[in-house]
Amino acid sequence: LTEDLLVEVDPVAVSGPGTTYYVSATLGSDAKDGLSEATAFETLSRVNALSLGPGDRVLFRSGDVWYGMLWPKGSGTGGQPIVIGSYGGSVKPVIDGDGYQASLLILDDDYYEISDLELTNEASHLDGSGQPKVEVGFGGPENNEGSGEDVRFGLKVVAATRSLSGFEFSRLDIHDIYPTPASSNVALKHQGYGIKYESQSDLSVGNIFTISSVLMDDLLVSRTGHYGVWVRPLGLSGVDTYKHDDFTLRNSRFLDTGGAGFVIVKASNVLVENNVFDGTGSHLDSRMWQRGSGLWPFDSKDVVIQSNILRNARGPLDSYGVHIDYNNEDVLVQYNYSYNNEGGFAQILGANENCGYRYNVSVNDGYRVDGIDGAVQDGRIFNVSNFCSSGGGCSSTGNFLYNNTVYVPNTFSPDIVFKAGSGETLFHNNLIVVEAGSDVLQTDIASSGVTYDIERNLFYPASLFSLASALTTDALYVDPKLRLPGADDPTMYKLLLSSPARFAGAFVPAGRDYFGLLVESGVRPHIGAYNGNQVLGPIDVPVLAPLWRWLMVVVVVGATGLVSMRLGWVGGVAPGSTVGRILKSDRRRL
Numbered sequence: 276l277t278e279d280l281l282v283e284v285d286p287v288a289v290s291g292p293g294t295t296y297y298v299s300a301t302l303g304s305d306a307k308d309g310l311s312e313a314t315a316f317e318t319l320s321r322v323n324a325l326s327l328g329p330g331d332r333v334l335f336r337s338g339d340v341w342y343g344m345l346w347p348k349g350s351g352t353g354g355q356p357i358v359i360g361s362y363g364g365s366v367k368p369v370i371d372g373d374g375y376q377a378s379l380l381i382l383d384d385d386y387y388e389i390s391d392l393e394l395t396n397e398a399s400h401l402d403g404s405g406q407p408k409v410e411v412g413f414g415g416p417e418n419n420e421g422s423g424e425d426v427r428f429g430l431k432v433v434a435a436t437r438s439l440s441g442f443e444f445s446r447l448d449i450h451d452i453y454p455t456p457a458s459s460n461v462a463l464k465h466q467g468y469g470i471k472y473e474s475q476s477d478l479s480v481g482n483i484f485t486i487s488s489v490l491m492d493d494l495l496v497s498r499t500g501h502y503g504v505w506v507r508p509l510g511l512s513g514v515d516t517y518k519h520d521d522f523t524l525r526n527s528r529f530l531d532t533g534g535a536g537f538v539i540v541k542a543s544n545v546l547v548e549n550n551v552f553d554g555t556g557s558h559l560d561s562r563m564w565q566r567g568s569g570l571w572p573f574d575s576k577d578v579v580i581q582s583n584i585l586r587n588a589r590g591p592l593d594s595y596g597v598h599i600d601y602n603n604e605d606v607l608v609q610y611n612y613s614y615n616n617e618g619g620f621a622q623i624l625g626a627n628e629n630c631g632y633r634y635n636v637s638v639n640d641g642y643r644v645d646g647i648d649g650a651v652q653d654g655r656i657f658n659v660s661n662f663c664s665s666g667g668g669c670s671s672t673g674n675f676l677y678n679n680t681v682y683v684p685n686t687f688s689p690d691i692v693f694k695a696g697s698g699e700t701l702f703h704n705n706l707i708v709v710e711a712g713s714d715v716l717q718t719d720i721a722s723s724g725v726t727y728d729i730e731r732n733l734f735y736p737a738s739l740f741s742l743a744s745a746l747t748t749d750a751l752y753v754d755p756k757l758r759l760p761g762a763d764d765p766t767m768y769k770l771l772l773s774s775p776a777r778f779a780g781a782f783v784p785a786g787r788d789y790f791g792l793l794v795e796s797g798v799r800p801h802i803g804a805y806n807g808n809q810v811l812g813p814i815d816v817p818v819l820a821p822l823w824r825w826l827m828v829v830v831v832v833g834a835t836g837l838v839s840m841r842l843g844w845v846g847g848v849a850p851g852s853t854v855g856r857i858l859k860s861d862r863r864r865l
Contacts, residue, residue, distance in 0.1 A: 293330025293355065297362060298322055300339040312336075312362065319343045319370075323410070329355035335392065337364030342398075344375035344410055351386030353441060361391040367448055372396030374408045374455065376421055377428040382413060386441035393448040394429040397467070399455050417475050417509065426466040427454040427500070434474040434484040444470070445492040452499045453562045465533055465564040467500030472519065476510035483511070487520040494527035501534035501564045503555075508541050518543045518576065525549050532556075533563025535593075537570035545578040552583065556590035556617070566590030568618065573600035581610045591649040594618035596640065599630050601663040606630040610789050612765045613637040619655040619689055620681060623674050625663035625697065631675030634789045634804045636765040638682045641689025654689040656681050656707065656716075661696040661724070670698030670724060677703040677783050680768045680803040682760050685713035691746070696724035702746070704780035705732045706803030708760055709739040718743045731781040733802045751779065755803065765789065769805045776802035 296309040296316060303315035316322060319341050322333055327349030335341070351357040361368050370392060372378035378394040381387060400423040402408050409421040418433070419426050429449035432442065452467035470491075474484040485508060496503040504524065511517055519542040529536030531554040539545055552569030569585035571593070572578045585596030596613030599606050601624040608631065613620050619641035621632045641654030657676055661668035674697070683689060688709075693700055709716055720727075720743035730749040734740045737752035756774040759767035769790070770776055780800040788794055788806035800806055 295332040297334050299336035300341050319345050327357050332358040334360055334362040335368035337361050337368060338366040340369040340371060342371045342373040344372055344377055344380055345370050346380045346410055350384045356386040356388045359389045367391055367393040369393045374398040374400040374423050376423040377431040379430045381432045383436050385439040388443040390445040395451045396427050396429060397451045397453040400424040423454055425454050425456050425463045427452050428468050428471050430470045432472045434486050438484045440487045443490045448495045450497045464562045465500040468502050468505050469496040469499045470504045472506045474508040478510060483517055485517055485519050489522045491524045492526050497530040499532045500562050502538045503529040503532040503536040505538045506540055506542050511541060520544055530554055531559045533565060535567035535570055539572040539575050541574045543576040547580045548582045550583045553586045555588045556594050558589060566592060566594060568593050568595045568598045571598045571600050572603050572606055574602040576604040578606040580608045583611045585611055586614045588616040590617060591651050595622045596620055598622035599627060600624050601626045603630050604628045608632040609634050611635045613640055614763060615639045617643045619658060621676060622658040625661040625669035625671055627671040629673035632679055633677050633785060635679045636768050636789055636804050639684055642687040655692050656689050657691045659693045659697045659700050661694050668696045670696055672699050674700040678804055679705045681707045683709045685710040688714035688716050691718040693720045695721035699726045701728040703730055703783050704802045706755055706776060708735050713739050715739055715741050717741050718746060720745045731802060733776055770801060
């Protein structure tokens with residue numbers, strides 16, 4: 276008896292017959308062949324002189340440090356990329372750009388997999404004799420003559436003479452990226468970027484170049500003068516036909532970037548998921564731009580931004596968890612946790628088509644006050660604008676804001692603003708709770724140049740909202756009975772079983788809620804970002820005083836009839852000092 280066994284696997288890059296080169300700053304020598312750990316090369320210059328091909332690998336010794344610009348030459352293929360990484364330990368090798376324009380440059384080459392490196396670049400752009408540090412062959416006005424004086428990068432990918440494809444960057448630590456402009460040009464001090472993807476097209480001579488198929492995974496980008504990662508084509512302004520394509524950013528952290536963490540300009544098919552953006556628009560260093568949302572797309576298409584944590588954005592303008600800039604099409608912001616962002620939670624600018632936010636949780640967003648610390652706009656929970664490149668503004672079609680849960684503390688009072696001329700906006704099933712003792716939350720809902728579809732939003736308590744009449748359509752003003760409003764924990768914004776927001780929403784298309792739970796078609800959804808069956812808790816139990824404790828009973832009924840039950844407690848001597856224990860857990864099928 277014989278059987279044929281068919282096993283399907285995802286396609287992966289296959290190492291070919293390429294050559295592996297080893298590089299050690301402490302044990303190597305450029306007089307050696309570089310073909311083993313014992314005969315490793317020593318310098319970046321020796322690596323930069325190689326002509327690499329498909330399947331080749333360049334490995335840097337763990338813990339060693341190099342100064343200068345790594346500029347590998349040559350391209351791989353889809354099945355045999357060029358690999359750059361490390362060997363000999365877990366400590367990442369360091370490439371200190373030392374004032375060159377980039378720590379790592381890829382120019383007109385493609386199909387690279389680069390991982391396990393640390394990149395930094397803030398030293399002077401001048402050498403010991405006072406001359407700019409430049410690499411021969413990288414220059415021209417479009418590249419700032421190759422100098423790091425006025426602009427600086429950790430990693431730069433440039434398509435100057437052809438389109439490029441096939442990049443995978445993983446486990447890179449990129450930090451402290453700042454240029455060193457002259458005192459007469461100090462306004463450029465913020466132009467330090469973690470990663471930039473730049474194409475240099477010239478429509479006048481028919482040169483159209485793009486970058487495609489890029490995966491960024493498990494990056495750490497911190498302390499940059501401006502953006503963490505920037506996707507930007509040059510020479511294609513006003514042309515919608517050509518875009519960078521197929522970019523994925525996942526499982527990465529952006530900490531204290533001077534501008535936004537990720538800026539997506541003129542790109543299509545972009546996925547941003549499972550990342551943490553914390554401290555964008557940072558004021559940590561005087562060289563920083565000091566303004567920026569967690570991320571934002573501009574003039575882009577088919578963008579999904581989901582399951583990210585967006586915290587502590589700062590700045591006098593923008594500086595939302597995510598904002599949708601203008602000229603976009605089909606941008607979906609879903610399943611994100613937005614916390615303590617100065618500008619606010621959700622912003623949609625003009626000339627957009629089918630863009631919006633659904634099933635997100637926002638806590639403590641929008642504390643900015645116009646006129647304070649240079650701010651030119653109050654914080655806003657929701658801001659729908661007609662802003663675009665046209666002085667008269669641009670309307671949008673298909674804006675949507677639905678099933679978002681928003682909590683506002685009593686320490687500030689952000690606005691809700693839908694501007695005149697902003698076009699179409701659907702506003703359904705949003706749950707907004709303001710803490711007692713807050714100032715009244717103001718709303719500015721224009722009536723000209725707009726079309727609204729507004730219903731089944733919950734505002735609590737009603738006394739803390741000054742609602743424009745358009746927002747009152749079929750609205751609710753009851754306590755939604757959240758688990759623990761005010762907590763910095765999205766699970767505490769689930770609805771209790773007794774919540775009047777359960778099964779009270781308007782019908783909208785959605786497959787899952789913030790927590791991954793099913794939103795069934797034909798069944799009226801809950802209001803807010805949670806669509807499950809949380810039964811109880813946490814519930815305060817005074818009998819346990821003077822200790823601060825809760826009992827927690829959780830009963831969840833699954834779609835298949837499986838019932839999960841858990842009884843436990845959390846407690847401590849004061850709020851914020853907690854311990855816990857599961858007392859009983861069981862599962863039964865109905």
